Amino acid sequence: MSAPTLPGSREAFVRAFKRNVSAHGFLIGAILCFAFFSWYPMVREFVLAFQKTENGVTRWAGLDNFRYVFNDPNFWQAWRNTLLFTGLALILGFVVPFLVAVVLNEFRHAQGFLRLLVYLPVMMPPVASVLLFKYFYDPGYGLFNRILVFLHLPAQDWLQSTDTAMLSVVLAATWMNMGGATLIYLAALQGIPGELYEAAELDGAGLLRKIWHITIPQTKLILSLMLLMQIIATMQVFVEPFLLTGGAGPEGSTTTVVVLIYQYAFNFNQYGGAAALGLCLLVLLAGFSAAYVRLSRDNED
Template sequence: MAAISVSVRRKPVGPDQGRAPASRRAALRQRVRQHLTAHGFLLGALLCFGYFAWYPMVREVIMSFQRTKRGRTTWVGLDNLDHILQDPAFWQAWRNTLLFTVLALVLGFAVPFVVAVLLNELRHAKAYLRILVYLPVMMPPVASVLLFKYFYDPGHGLFNSILAHLHLPTSAWLNSAGTAMISVVIAATWMNMGGATLIYLAALQGIPGELYEAAELDGAGLLRRIWHVTIPQTRLILSMLLLLQVVATMQVFVEPYLLTGGNGPQGSTTTVVYLIYQYAFNFNNYGSASALGLVMLVVLAGFSALYARLSRTAD
């Protein structure tokens, strides 16, 4: 039987086909370099965030179970927690902090919203008024607090001068245990209301005008439009800022420290964060300061979790 030979003719390779694998490899290398560059920048940001944010929290947890004396660190378990719970200043600081938070919510949460609604209703000078409202935020906090300290001066302060001109009784303001906390709240509200006002104003401008037109056709006045249109449409922003404001006000330090020296008359302005400062830098008790900071962390985390759960249930 004669052998049958089959010859296979190979298709000639063109110049474009020869360069295709090389171009794919070059594109792959370019994508790898781009990803490495992007992940390099991301890694640097993560390292900075971990070192300056997460490491202090981990270190605080460790120090809350330690005590350092004469350069020697020992593990003491829950002794630091027991020490702060037996300190009368602990409970007073929490009462003052909760009082400040409630007063700051009454003023600092409602006033920016009202100002934003008024700015949204205006037809002229909107840009000028926005700058005017946001101006306190741009000022250094220390300068703003010292300005209010001059306003509160019982002798020649601005507020008492106005009251005297109106033939009204003057006040001791920061020198009285009954008015010291509300004085601090007023200063803090004026200093921080600009940012919240602009956020509310941006949310208000995102509400469709047809809703207000429909409400006006139904005979709704300004207050009814705010209640039935404005508040429901900005509920998400209101909820978010409520949570952020509670967390921020619970950590108040600068205003009472500069206005009343931290403690205030009869300890009326001693807050939790100022007590942490005292433990660490006045008493050199870093273990108790860390334990108190850990307690505040747990309280704020618990409040945030409860608030998130209630918000999901409401939705």
């Protein structure tokens, strides 16, 4: 004999079923998006790295694509350029936003306006920002050379010289992306108890000592996380060197790894080489990503 059905139990079951269907529907949609736009390209890249297509026929090539990439002089130059860009970007794009956040944290008025002013470049389309800097770098009528002439300094071939091309790219990238990092640092700074600074002032500590002994130790975790994120982001730089210098730059001085991947695929039709190089970059960035996840997990614990 079956138990009697409670009044309203059917309606509750229907509501719970509809609620779960909606939740699982959104979840399945997100999984499909990740599978199609993220996971499938990674799997496809892994397969292409070991394949070669000639005259419309695709065959397994083993490690031939990796040998082709490693024997290409542009491969090592691209890695050197990428490491140089990463190093310069860490000096400017990592240190400058933190210093700007420290300065903004000292203001007691117009904080909202100053934050908007700092974050404004991030809201601009990247292509528009790069083209703006390309105008600034123009050797004839560019703003930067006009400033140098006004100061009675020699004009520079910003994007046409091997000495200044990479630095010019780094300056543009720093201006474009520093707003987000600055706001993150500013939020971390505002979480530091004010009593620590008051105690330091009573002990006669100046601004630099307060930054070194209070600000940096109190924000050590967020600084470490941002450092890893900065490395991961800068090693994938593409838009700035591609639009400012056409990708290669003078004597290949701005050819980064991602730019070389683009050249392999779309200029040389070496899709296997592009996939092999992309796989090398993926393995390297996976190590930094694992360190980022580990550091974040330690913070949660």
